[in-house]
Amino acid sequence: MYIKTPKRYRRTPRRSIFSLRRFLLFVFTCIAIFVGIGIYENREMFPQVGEAVQQLWDNARESIATAAAPTPTPTPDPTLRINRANELWAQGLMEDALEIYEEILPSVPNDVVTHYRVTLGRLVNGDLDGALEMAEKTVTANPFSSDAWAIRALALEYNGRYGEGIASALHALELKEDNARALAFLAELYLDLNQTQRALDTVNQALEINPNSFEAYRIRGRIYQDGFFDLEAALADYEKAAELAPHIIYPSIDYALMESRLGNVEDAIDILDGILVTNPRNVQALFALGRIYYQDLGTYTRAADYFTRCVEADPDNIFCLYLLGRSQYNLEQFTAAAESFRRVIELGSQNGYHYYWAGNAQVTLGNCQAALTYLTPGYDIAIKSGDTSLISAFEDRLAVCQSPLGFPTSTPTPTPDPLSG
Template sequence: MEFSQEDNNKVPLTKFESMLKTNNVLFFDSNEFENIIHHYLNQGKVALAKKAIKLGLEQHPTSINLKLFRIEVFIFENELDKANRLLDELYVLEPSNEEIYIQKANVLSKENKHKKAIDVLKKALTLTDDAADLYSLIGMEYLFLDQFENARDHFIKCIEVDPEDYSALYNIIYCFDFLEQSDEAIDYLNGYLDKNPYCEVAWHQLGKQYASLKEYEKALNAYDFAIISDDRFVGAYIEKGRILERLKRYNEAIENYTITLSLEDPTSFALLRIGNCYEKLGLKDLAIQYYFKTVHEDPLLDKGWIAITKLYCKLKNYQKALYYINKAINIDTENVNYWKLYAKINHRLNYLEEAERGHKRALELGNYELETWLQRSDLLLQLGEPEAATFSLIQAAEFFPENAEIEFRLAGLYYALVESDKTTYHLNNAMRFDADQVIILEELFPEFYASIEVKNLLKKQQ
């Protein structure tokens, strides 16, 4: 049993912590130690749990449960040999203690011996009156083995024993999803809801299944039942809002997202979606307000900064767009999408050096899209740096071999650099790969396009 805030059983915990501060050794019965240790483990305070286990075993050296807690900590700290030795000792003393089998299975699982872990857990099933947790543990081991049907079947057995184990319910649906069995998932959830009609979690999952099949009206009905079951269920309002957006019912979507803001602290996701809905409704001022609220709530959310920047781009207010993408970059200099937008906006403003810098930075961060390579090389050409443009395209050709857009550009650049052999080589490659792309020469290298060499090649193509 874990201590709650109002529980009188907090007294042993307070007494224990007071003892640690004063170094006075006080007596606790073994149950009190178990509760104290359980509390600390649940709080993630392993060091305090270890102190409680040590003192507990000093006062109750024969306590099996305290030794099991020691094993649990050994497993947590990956001291599996120590865990195994102590488990062997306990097995001799209590061969019918199901917890010994569970901890043994935990060790085996940590050692990636999942089949053996399953065998041990199945033995534990024969020793227990409460099988739900064991079915769930077996299901998890099958998940580790990627045996999704077996995993699903054991999570279903868990639900049969404990219908309110929502963790198992989520895992059942996860297995159905992985197996791409949406219809079967829907059938299962409907059967579950026949017996548990006010389970908001099941209605929510049913809505997601219908949404994945684009049966949006059925999805909306399921989310409505989830909300009837629990009118404070934020997830149902969010999912309902998303469906309403897809149906272009933006005002209704806004209503649902807004409800979530009153149920819990505002989330950046809900604020962003409200902003997006207002933008779709043509209410740009309201959209901007909510986008600003989004980045205020979560300055690290790139979708918020990108939404602000793109909206100002749509309004052709490129200076403001540049201002906000710069703010975003100052927060996260490693975000590729920021640098791509930075390059695009600077190009619009005819700030060519800054635009080239944006593309270069995007490439440095691993954005090897063809468009990024091509735009950067075109900018370098405009900036009077044909050698740098050539070097960039040679790098691009490693990622996109036999690409006519790259080869035509290389041919034009080598023509400008008066390297005739390389010009001919890349021009022939380009014509072979896709002669229709010769328009690139007309746009970027008109002098070369008008040359006899190009004209002769074009005649051969006719």
């Protein structure tokens, strides 16, 4: 049994006359009434306020969305630069024009003319791989351009891919059957495949369509030169091509080389010097002029100067490096010659004469161990080629290095054709 403890007595508080809760309710009610009256009296301003609030919201949202975005760079208009490049091209300043064309290519991805000229410029300067790459981009710029497929055919021809070149030229003619340029390039491809008469018929067809086609005259000159061995007819066509396109380099180079071949050496030098005035780094002109001084005049110092400039313009040019080495050797600059020949082999040459002179320079320096690294594989190349004079030259140098003395007692007597390879 539990005993219930009584609660302690507590005094009950008296009820207050004033209530805080009622007072606050009264105050808020009054405020609500006044606000309502104000809203009603100014109801015509609500749309403007809503628009302002919405505008603030839109601005805030746009600021958040673009907070991390960089400031857009305006794309420059290439028109002025294209016009400048076109002017330089027309003046024969091909190197200066190409520099601008190359820079603006990303801005004109569908401009066939610009892509075409860059392709041609690379071909003229001996950049065959770069030219073929640009030819493909020319076709991409406009797959329905006959000229795009034509320049692709020429780039393939320069790279020795004759079958593909013919297919490209024929496709150019499908797109435009009266394209004299495409016909001329097709004729050159036929010549490369020893279809001489077919080449002549094709190029004459091109000249019927366009009697002022410098491409056709230049290629017909080559057909007369290499196919029919009519050097005078070739000279006339090369001269005509150079007259029709004085701003294009390669017809003038062909013209100069034919003048040199016919004994007009001074005329050839004048033509090539003129090219180098406007295009001082043109590899083909530098090589051609160096070769004239080396082969025709035997002026090895001048030849070495031009071949050096050629190598500076194109450090991987095997032909310029080889004849630079030959010029240096004739000037008794044997160490420099050995380095030039070393670079030729390093770049992948499989020419027996190149291996012979690389080994011979080392023999002359008394480095038979180094010489054998060139003479041994070069001798195998000579055997496979069946070139008896080259085989004899290798055997002479190998005999020197395999003798008990192990070093040469005199300069080599065999002198292979300096321009072979």
